Amino acid sequence: MSTDNGGRRHGYQTDHTTNGADGASWEEDWEDDYGPAIRATCRQIKLWREGAGLTQQELGDAIGYSLGMVSAVERARRLPHPDFLAKADRILGADGKLAAMKKDVEEARYPKKVRDLAKLESEAVEVGSYTNTVIDGLLQTEEYARALFGLRLPACSEEELERLVAARMARQEILTRHPAPLLTFVQEEATLRRPLGGRAVLRHQLEHLLELSELRHVKIQVMPTEIEEHAALSGSLRVLSFKDRTAVAQNEVQLTSRLISDPKEVRILEMRYGMLRAQALTPRESLAFIRKVLGEMT
Incomplete structure (x- = not known):
């Protein structure tokens, strides 16, 4: 400021x-200061999923989210819930790289x-x-x-x-x-x-x-x-x-x-x-x- x-x-x-x-x-309006970070996070989720050889449906089944939600998150149409990030991090073997974004994503919500x-x-x-x-x-x-x-x-x-x-x-x-x-x-x-x-x-x-x-x-x-x-x-x-x-x-x-x-x-x-x-x-x-x-x- x-x-x-x-x-x-x-x-x-x-x-x-x-x-x-x-x-x-009251629509979500994170397309501002947080926009680049959120989009980068969503791209990382997709890259880690593809690197693990999983489809969106398989990732969704593994972490308890629908195919539509996984797709929307990867396209940055929906903000990933901190729980989504924590579970995806564990399933995809990201070693904390996805979970580390929980604070920024939570604030952007x-x-x-x-x-x-x-x-x-x-x-x-x-x-x-x-x-x-x-x-x-x-x-x-x-x-x-x-x-x-x-x-x-x-x-x-x-x-x-x-x-x-x-x-x-x-x-x-x-x-x-x-x-x-x-x-x-x-x-x-x-x-x-x-x-x-x-x-x-x-x-x-x-x-x-x-x-x-x-x-x-x-x-x-x-x-x-x-x-x-x-x-x-x-x-x-x-x-x-x-x-x-x-x-x-x-x-x-x-x-x-x-x-x-x-x-x-x-x-x-x-x-x-x-x-x-x-x-x-x-x-x-x-x-x-x-x-x-x-x-x-x-």
């Missing part, structure tokens, strides 16, 4: 929402917009997020994320659903990163009460918020509906700050997530987020509020 003299950050584009489940398409956001988050020293419709993606349980993506229209396939859930969980590595960034969240009260996935899923989600709040670098605040003053009525926003003292912001609307790098606009959103944190309940008050909502569910 690079910056220009005005502090703008280059190299990342997000075209669809990231914390919710909306988006124009995630939507590019998620990889871009995760890259930004991995470089940030501070992340501030206000979410007004759902629990922030970095705070979501796996069950909550699955329920959220399951509500998306048009509906995604089971394979797409699992890929998106896995990508969301992978982003949460930032929670245990060392050195730990400062992570602050302001959640609208409505997000704590909307039973996405059912009451049991919401109860587990609220319990998860209480657990995360015990981390010293995580601060969760609640914006109660009854508060009259609200600095972010225009919608959800995120602000990410970096070691070089630059920052980017992000806001989301239907089908679109906009990455903002213009310093003037970033400062406006930083100001709004700072004011919002002052207007919301303190972290301690917010914990009591979450416990209250949780108690109302029993």
